[in-house]
Amino acid sequence: xxxxxxxxxxxxxxxxxxxxxxxxxxxxxxxxxxxxxxxxxxxxxxxxxxxxxxxxxxxxxxxxxxxxxxxxxxxxxxxxxxxxxxxxxxxxxxxxxxxxxxxxxxxxxxxxxxxxxxxxxxxxxxxxxxxxxxxxxxxxxxxxxxxxxxxxxxxxxxxxxxxxxxxxxxxxxxxxxxxxxxxxxxxxxxxxxxxxxxxxxxxxxxxxxxxxxxxxxxxxxxxxxxxxxxxxxxxxxxxxxxxxxxxxxxxxxxxxxxxxxxxxxxxxxxxxxxxxxxxxxxxxxxxxxxxxxxxxxxxxxxxxxxxxxxxxxxxxxxxxxxxxxxxxxxxxxxxxxxxxxxxxxxxxxx
Amino acid sequence: xxxxxxxxxxxxxxxxxxxxxxxxxxxxxxxxxxxxxxxxxxxxxxxxxxxxxxxxxxxxxxxxxxxxxxxxxxxxxxxxxxxxxxxxxxxxxxxxxxxxxxxxxxxxxxxxxxxxxxxxxxxxxxxxxxxxxxxxxxxxxxxxxxxxxxxxxxxxxxxxxxxxxxxxxxxxxxxxxxxxxxxxxxxxxxxxxxxxxxxxxxxxxxxxxxxxxxxxxxxxxxxxxxxxxxxxxxxxxxxxxxxxxxxxxxxxxxxxxxxxxxxxxxxxxxxxxxxxxxxxxxxxxxxxxxxxxxxxxxxxxxxxxxxxxxxxxxxxxxxxxxxxxxxxxxxxxxxxxxxxxxxxxxxxxx
Numbered sequence: 224x225x226x227x228x229x230x231x232x233x234x235x236x237x238x239x240x241x242x243x244x245x246x247x248x249x250x251x252x253x254x255x256x257x258x259x260x261x262x263x264x265x266x267x268x269x270x271x272x273x274x275x276x277x278x279x280x281x282x283x284x285x286x287x288x289x290x291x292x293x294x295x296x297x298x299x300x301x302x303x304x305x306x307x308x309x310x311x312x313x314x315x316x317x318x319x320x321x322x323x324x325x326x327x328x329x330x331x332x333x334x335x336x337x338x339x340x341x342x343x344x345x346x347x348x349x350x351x352x353x354x355x356x357x358x359x360x361x362x363x364x365x366x367x368x369x370x371x372x373x374x375x376x377x378x379x380x381x382x383x384x385x386x387x388x389x390x391x392x393x394x395x396x397x398x399x400x401x402x403x404x405x406x407x408x409x410x411x412x413x414x415x416x417x418x419x420x421x422x423x424x425x426x427x428x429x430x431x432x433x434x435x436x437x438x439x440x441x442x443x444x445x446x447x448x449x450x451x452x453x454x455x456x457x458x459x460x461x462x463x464x465x466x467x468x469x470x471x472x473x474x475x476x477x478x479x480x481x482x483x484x485x486x487x488x489x490x491x492x493x494x495x496x497x498x499x500x501x502x503x504x505x506x507x508x509x510x511x512x513x514x515x516x517x518x519x520x521x522x523x524x525x526x527x528x529x530x531x532x533x534x535x536x537x538x539x540x541x542x543x544x545x546x547x548x549x550x551x552x553x554x555x556x557x558x559x560x561x562x563x564x565x566x567x568x569x570x571x572x573x
Numbered sequence: 574x575x576x577x578x579x580x581x582x583x584x585x586x587x588x589x590x591x592x593x594x595x596x597x598x599x600x601x602x603x604x605x606x607x608x609x610x611x612x613x614x615x616x617x618x619x620x621x622x623x624x625x626x627x628x629x630x631x632x633x634x635x636x637x638x639x640x641x642x643x644x645x646x647x648x649x650x651x652x653x654x655x656x657x658x659x660x661x662x663x664x665x666x667x668x669x670x671x672x673x674x675x676x677x678x679x680x681x682x683x684x685x686x687x688x689x690x691x692x693x694x695x696x697x698x699x700x701x702x703x704x705x706x707x708x709x710x711x712x713x714x715x716x717x718x719x720x721x722x723x724x725x726x727x728x729x730x731x732x733x734x735x736x737x738x739x740x741x742x743x744x745x746x747x748x749x750x751x752x753x754x755x756x757x758x759x760x761x762x763x764x765x766x767x768x769x770x771x772x773x774x775x776x777x778x779x780x781x782x783x784x785x786x787x788x789x790x791x792x793x794x795x796x797x798x799x800x801x802x803x804x805x806x807x808x809x810x811x812x813x814x815x816x817x818x819x820x821x822x823x824x825x826x827x828x829x830x831x832x833x834x835x836x837x838x839x840x841x842x843x844x845x846x847x848x849x850x851x852x853x854x855x856x857x858x859x860x861x862x863x864x865x866x867x868x869x870x871x872x873x874x875x876x877x878x879x880x881x882x883x884x885x886x887x888x889x890x891x892x893x894x895x896x897x898x899x900x901x902x903x904x905x906x907x908x909x910x911x912x913x914x915x916x917x918x919x920x921x922x923x
Contacts, residue, residue, distance in 0.1 A: 371780045371789040371809045376724065378819060380851060424774060424909035426793050426801055430721045431821050439721040441793045441801045443776050443909065451776055451791045453803055459721045460819035461849045469728060469810035471781050482854045499811045501730060504832045558911045559774035559793065559904075 228525035229255035230317075231290040232274070233281060233305065234297030235264040238319060241485045242294060242346075243272040245517030248488055252525040254294075258284045281305065285312035292317060292342070292528040294521065298390045299403070303328035306343065307335040315342035315528035317521065321407045321548065322541035324396070326571040329545055333538040344524045344534045345541035349377075349408040349464075350415045351516035353491040354477035357509060358468055359416055367470030368501075373417055374453040374467045375409040377401075379481060382432035382458025392434040399552050400436030402427065403545075406456035410547035411536065412466065413444060413452045419543065420444045420452070422561040425551035431459040442551040445561065454551075474499040475509070488515040542573065578875035579605035580667075581640045582624070583631060583655065584647030585614040588669060591835045592644060592696075593622040595867030598838055602875040604644075608634045631655065635662035642667060642692070642878040644871065648740045649753070653678035656693065657685040665692035665878035667871065671757045671898065672891035674746070676921040679895055683888040694874045694884045695891035699727075699758040699814075700765045701866035703841040704827035707859060708818055709766055717820030718851075723767060724803040724817045725759040727751075729831060732782035732808025742784040749902050750786030752777065753895075756806035760897035761890065762816065763794060763802045769893065770794045770802070772911040775901035781809040792901040795911065804901075824849040825859070838865040892923065 230246065232239045232254055239257075246254050256276040257268050265277040278284035284293070285308060292315035295305050302323040309316040322345045323329040336343045349355065361367045381391065382400065390396040397403060402425075414420055425442035432438040438459040444452035457463075462481030468474065476497040483493040496509040526532035543564075549571070550562040580596065582589045582604055589607075596604050606626040607618050615627040628634035634643070635658060642665035645655050652673045659666040672695045673679040686693045699705065711717045731741065732750060740746040747753060752775075764770055775792035782788040788809040794802035807813075812831030818824060830843040846859040876882035893914075899921070900912040 369781050369809070371778075372726075372728065372791070372805055372807045374724070374726065374803075374805060376722075376817070378722065380821075383821060424776060424793075426774060426795060426911070428721070428795070428799050428801055430799055431719050439801050441722070441803055443774075443791045443793060445776060445778070449778050449780055451778060451789050453724075453791055453805060455722055455724060455803060457722045457819050459719070459821050461824050461851050461853075463817075463819065463824060463849075467726075467813075469807050469813065471730075471733060471809050474811050474813060480854075480856070499813075501811050503811075504830075506830070554909075559909045561776070561908045 225253065227251060227253040228291055228529060229253060229289050230292045230294050230521065230525060231256040231284050232268065232294050233258050233284065234295060235259040235268040236296060238296040239268065240271065242296065242517055242521065245487060245515065246521055247272065248515060248518045249522050251522045256284055256287055256290055281308065285309060285314060291315060292524055295319065298396060299324035300396055303331050306332050310335045310339040310341040310343065315524065317344045317346060317524045319346040321403055321545045322538060326545060326549055326573060329542045330573050333542060336538050342527045342534065343538055344527065345536045346520060347408060347411040347536040347541060347544065348516040348520050350412050351514055351519055352479065353511035353514045354479065354494050354496045355412055355466065356514065357496055357511060358466060358475050358477060361475055362416055366473060367468060367475065368472030370417065370450050370468055370470045372451055372469040373413060375413060376455040376463050376465045377405040377409050378455065378457035378460055379405065379462040380460060382434060382436065382438035385432060385434040394435040397436050399427065399440065399548055400438055401456040401458040402440040402551060403548050406440065406454055407544050407548050409454050411540065411544040413454065414543055417446045417448060417450060417452060419447050420547050420564050421447045422563050423547055423550040423554055424559050424561040425554040426559055427555045444547065472501050487517045575603065577601060577603040578641055578879060579603060579639050580642045580644050580871065580875060581606040581634055582618065582644050583608050583634065584645060585609040585618040586646060588646040589618065590621065592646065592867055592871065595837060595865065596871055597622065598865060598868045599872050601872045606634055606637055606640055631658065635659060635664060641665060642874055645669065648746060649674035650746055653681050656682050660685045660689040660691040660693065665874065667694045667696060667874045669696040671753055671895045672888060676895060676899055676923060679892045680923050683892060686888050692877045692884065693888055694877065695886045696870060697758060697761040697886040697891060697894065698866040698870050700762050701864055701869055702829065703861035703864045704829065704844050704846045705762055705816065706864065707846055707861060708816060708825050708827060711825055712766055716823060717818060717825065718822030720767065720800050720818055720820045722801055722819040723763060725763060726805040726813050726815045727755040727759050728805065728807035728810055729755065729812040730810060732784060732786065732788035735782060735784040744785040747786050749777065749790065749898055750788055751806040751808040752790040752901060753898050756790065756804055757894050757898050759804050761886065761894040763804065764893055767796045767798060767800060767802060769797050770897050770914055771797045772913050773897055773900040773904055774909050774911040775904040776909055777905045794897065822851050837867045
């Protein structure tokens with residue numbers, strides 16, 4: 224057995240494969256075991272990624288003393304049970320975003336983290352993209368001056384391709400549609416960049432998808448700083464991933480070709496960040512140091528499982544992102560009236 | 574005297590000079606006379622643009638039988654009186670956007686147009702930019718498929734440079750700040766592209782300007798088609814002018830380098846339109862046939878004054894753009910609750 228940190232994949236769909244390829248790019252971590260209900264999926268996952276073991280149940284996987292951390296890519300409404308069981312079994316647990324489907328599930332996860340003292344991470348990988356990191360630096364070091372407006376869009380064609388066989392088809396499993404699946408990334412990015420969102424005002428419509436969920440959503444956020452943020456998410460068009468920040472001294476315009484999202488070690492090569500300085504005519508490209516968001520977040524998780532790293536996106540940060548999503552859904556039901564996020568969290572029991 | 578159509582400039586500030594340069598690029602129209610209260614401004618305008626005449630009062634200018642059309646670039650709250658006097662004197666009248674500051678002024682203008690049967694045009698020039706024309710064609714001919722989301726941003730640094738000597742400093746003269754000065758262009762563009770806006774939900778903040786007006790505004794529009802539109806306008810950052818449309822078959826992403834806005838015959842050279850087709854990896858640039866929005870709109874106006882053209886943006890279209898602005902201001906006062914534009918117009922007396 225190598226000395227790499229041993230992770231186990233649970234829920235072996237498309238996303239587990241994307242993350243497994245990220246793990247394979249690492250010298251620090253490896254996939255040691257895996258579990259899904261389907262024996263075929265387990266066999267295929269082991270063969271594809273050279274995973275030495277599988278478990279026939281989640282309990283069996285958790286009982287394996289060799290497994291140091293569990294990587295969950297199961298449907299959102301299964302996160303809470305699986306995370307809590309993992310933590311209680313003494314494993315470090317990583318779940319893909321959102322932290323959970325509901326805020327009450329998310330609070331239960333946070334309570335379990337506190338109770339067990341375990342290591343817990345949420346896959347808000349997008350903030351690790353080079354463009355986001357460079358924007359963060361420019362905001363924090365004053366290069367941008369005072370930021371008044373920030374706009375973000377994350378959209379793709381998913382809503383046009385959903386079938387009733389997929390959980391994302393159903394409103395009961397994917398409230399908000401693209402807002403909870405894609406937009407939650409930007410709900411994290413926006414707060415990572417600009418600090419806490421104070422209020423959310425939003426509208427959503429179901430236009431072209433045959434599924435139950437909305438495929439057009441727009442939200443306006445007010446940050447505690449007073450600045451305004453826009454979050455657009457659609458599920459009925461080719462993919463878009465953008466962030467634009469407008470500062471008194473400089474604008475930064477970030478654009479990632481979404482078709483290269485899955486291969487995160489290549490994403491920066493397919494990205495541009497343009498800088499537009501007050502009083503200057505020409506925009507200039509900003510260098511994007513290479514990143515690999517999926518590898519990096521799983522390495523951080525693995526190292527944290529051994530007590531050698533701190534988790535960047537913990538339960539509190541992930542709850543804040545999910546709260547923006549659910550406050551947006553609530554605002555839509557009230558004709559866009561701005562919902563106070565702190566009050567909304569308190570009324571949800573947080 | 575040449576056979577060119579003879580226009581007269583009224584209000585000889587910065588914008589009158591931009592439009593005069595547009596006129597000079599035309600073989601059809603010329604500036605024949607001018608008026609502002611300042612004798613110095615009249616003399617300078619005549620010298621700069623080779624204008625043969627000036628008038629010492631607006632009445633004198635309107636009494637000049639050689640003047641076929643009046644081009645107004647005066648503050649928004651002066652439009653109604655000047656437009657109505659011009660129409661009643663039998664002149665064709667062009668006013669820069671917005672049609673007026675208030676909806677009641679705009680209704681008075683519309684009534685005067687109907688009463689006099691005169692020619693009236695509003696300078697919603699931005700829809701004439703090549704990028705907007707090409708997007709319109711792509712929406713109308715089905716190239717984009719069904720459009721679910723459209724985003725527009727028009728921002729510049731104006732709020733950081735305002736002084737109490739300028740009318741834009743005052744909330745009583747510029748309600749909404751960048752929303753009524755810049756955003757009204759996109760309020761027209763969005764409805765030109767997508768049809769009437771049904772509802773508006775908006776937020777505005779005053780963050781960095783020392784003036785009275787907001788410098789950060791965001792609005793979400795619902796079109797009668799059900800699609801959602803976003804309109805961002807700031808006055809506290811370097812300039813941005815963008816439109817992004819997301820269709821089931823194709824996205825179109827339009828970006829104009831705002832620093833080249835004033836020289837409209839060059840604006841398309843500083844613009845890009847990118848096409849992103851469903852299922853294809855690479856974006857492709859779309860050719861932008863050259864346009865010259867200021868020249869073209871004033872040629873249309875001049876020809877209409879002689880009965881040889883139809884005005885594209887008349888009082889009704891301009892009122893619809895202004896209604897979106899004022900509904901957004903009203904929505905902000907109601908925490909972003911979506912305002913029905915037809916009801917809003919009716920309650921304003923329209």
